[in-house]
Amino acid sequence: MASSSSLLVRGRAFALVVAVALVAAPRRINGGAAGPAARTNDPNWHVFSVSSLLPSSACTASKAASNSSALGVVHRHGPCSPVQARRRGGGGAVTHAEILERDQARVDSIHRKVAGAGGAPSVVDPARASEQGVSLPAQRGISLGTGNYVVSVGLGTPAKQYAVIFDTGSDLSWVQCKPCADCYEQQDPLFDPSLSSTYAAVACGAPECQELDASGCSSDSRCRYEVQYGDQSQTDGNLVRDTLTLSASDTLPGFVFGCGDQNAGLFGQGEGVAAVAGRAELRPWPGGRPSLPLGGPPPANAQFTALADGATPSFYYIDLVGIKVGGRAIRIPATAFAAAGGTVIDSGTVITRLPPRAYAPLRAAFARSMAQYKKAPALSILDTCYDFTGHRTAQIPTVELAFAGGATVSLDFTGVLYVSKVSQACLAFAPNADDSSIAILGNTQQKTFAVAYDVANQRIGFGAKGCS
Structure with a gap:
């Protein structure tokens, strides 16, 4: 089966x-x-x-x-999962009760988001955040519950494969990147921008940066993002672009995604998130909205x-x-x-x-x-x-x-x-x-x-x- x-x-x-x-x-x-x-x-x-x-x-x-x-x-959790195949050192299988408890946490988070809890985020310059004693405002997402499905995608040139959580309820695609100030453990090496010939950072004034619900600007004019999920998981990093490889015959140059350098929470063994949330996220944005663009009859x-x-x-x-x-x-x-x-x-x-x-x-x-x-x-x-x-x-x-x-x-x-x-x-x-x-x-x-x-x-x- x-x-x-x-x-x-x-x-x-x-x-x-x-x-x-x-x-x-x-x-x-x-x-x-x-x-x-x-x-x-x-x-x-x-x-x-x-x-x-x-x-x-x-x-x-x-x-x-x-x-x-x-x-x-x-x-x-299935036998075809690249996450399961790469697991090291046990850690115990998740129980059905745990899966359903996490599912309820996600549902509660969806209900809160639909009801409008949390309010609208504001924009803060992260370069001055530590001086002012504030943090970069978060684009709030729903509880991941460590994610049910994963996909393997390639990033960079030459492409490196990453097993990421597939989610129609998330707004931003991202992976963990080097150099990383605070990253959780994953099976594959972190994405290394220095090893890709097609990598480029997204500037603060770029349309892709402006389209984010919450964004900031680093001291070297790079677009910064932060996402806080409903289960308190969080990713913080630079918005970047590079080649996305979906299959041997399907690549997308200039794909925009998050390069997380401070990430923590309930991501399980997933090495990031492939986001396809919301009707707006799948139409061809002028600058390339940072979600996973997919097509087919x-x-x-x-x-x-x-x-x-x-x-x-x-x-x-x-x-x-x-x-x-x-x-x-x-x-x-x-x-x-x-x-x-x-x-x-x-x-x-x-x-x-x-x-x-x-x-x-x-x-x-x-x-x-x-x-x-x-x-x-x-x-x-x-x-x-x-x-x-x-x-x-x-x-x-x-x-x-x-x-x-x-x-x-x-x-x-x-x-x-x-x-x-x-x-x-x-x-x-x-x-x-x-x-x-x-x-x-x-x-x-x-x-x-x-x-x-x-x-x-x-x-x-x-x-x-x-x-x-």
């Missing part, structure tokens, strides 16, 4: 195509479950082998990643929904309008999602969050269909769990998400359940604390889909079986 995904990069259409897959989709199995007769031919049910619940320890490349111009996107089978207006340009917003369980629409108040401010689609959030008045009927409908299975203890934020011990095959109802404009996305089996072990398979949705907090479509529900961020046409598409 695959534990990878792919980011297709074909041309410069500025339509971001992301295929997110943590494990392969299980096949429908022509065999009976240990219990009621398996609904093998019923399109409203998933029938799967219980042995397929847990991911493989072996890395199998995603089919979508076979294209020579594709940029691989893999789960940080949307998948032919994609169902599209229009991008919606949101409270902040740092996120992508869509209109989730309904949910079906086992082919039947559940009763959700018509205003449930609009009253919460809409829905954010986020690559860094693991579990989809819903307003309580949308989650409650989803949970109830799913639970009614699972009455034949023994209940299992709750897992952190997940309160609807089942024990499949003793079953050779199992079956769960399909879950479909309906979006504005008629797009209906039938989730893969792996997008319905979050599995810690065979004896604890949980409905992969959770409620927000209240009905006024925005809904978030997490990456578990995006598994196996090619998700097309078609910014030029202001829409997002979901292509089934985008990768496996």
Whole structure:
């Protein structure tokens, strides 16, 4: 089973195509479950082998990643992860409870940002900051939670490879650089500007510097940046430009990114961040906005929904309008999602969050269909769990998400359940604390889909079986 995904990069259409897959989709199995007769031919049910619940320890490349111009996107904890392959000296595997706790921290940070907490930053000259007893104002980001997905990108000439956190919720791409006043430990050598023939610093007066929410000017007229994430992680450094290599056939000269020389926090083993946040970040800025510019045609089978207006340009917003369980629409108040401010689609959030008045009927409908299975203890934020011990095959109802404009996305089996072990398979949705907090479509529900961020046409598409 695959534990990878792919980011297709074909041309410069500025339509971001992301295929997110943590494990392969299980096949429908022509065999009976240990219990009621398996609904093998019923399109409203998933029938799967219980042995397929847990991911493989072996890395199998995603089919979508076979294209020579594709940029691989893999789960940080999966067998295909370059971070896992490079780990030294143990440190212990992260637990599912820890993953979900960090996920909640990220969700809380998104909710705070959407609600407008923190206020607008001001600009301070960092060259005089120490004299005045103040620090460079921060461009505030959301909690990374150490990041769920990583990509390997090349920087400089000749290109050096770096495993960076891939995040649609961050605004600035950056890596750790030499010379570094305070950097956390990483596996690869820090990016060394002196070894690249195409490196250049960005001047204070450059458009790229002025476009940052918060920037300053060093004593030698270099553009300085600082980002403080919601989990108190921080990066501080120079804004620079150099050649970005996405694949053997796809390079981008003059890519603008942060060269961090003071970095600390919960970045795990990631060597920086590949940021693709907000609709503004993917259009061709005159000077080259410091985010990751990616392009490619949307998948032919994609169902599209229009991008919606949101409270902040740092996120992508869509209109989730309904949910079906086992082919039947559940009763959700018509205003449930609009009253919460809409829905954010986020690559860094693991579990989809819903307003309580949308989650409650989803949970109830799913639970009614699972009455034949023994209940299992709750897992952190997940309160609807089942024990499949003793079953050779199992079956769960399909879950479909309906979006504005008629797009209906039938989730893969792996997008319905979050599995810690065979004896604890949980409905992969959770409620927000209240009905006024925005809904978030997490990456578990995006598994196996090619998700097309078609910014030029202001829409997002979901292509089934985008990768496996």
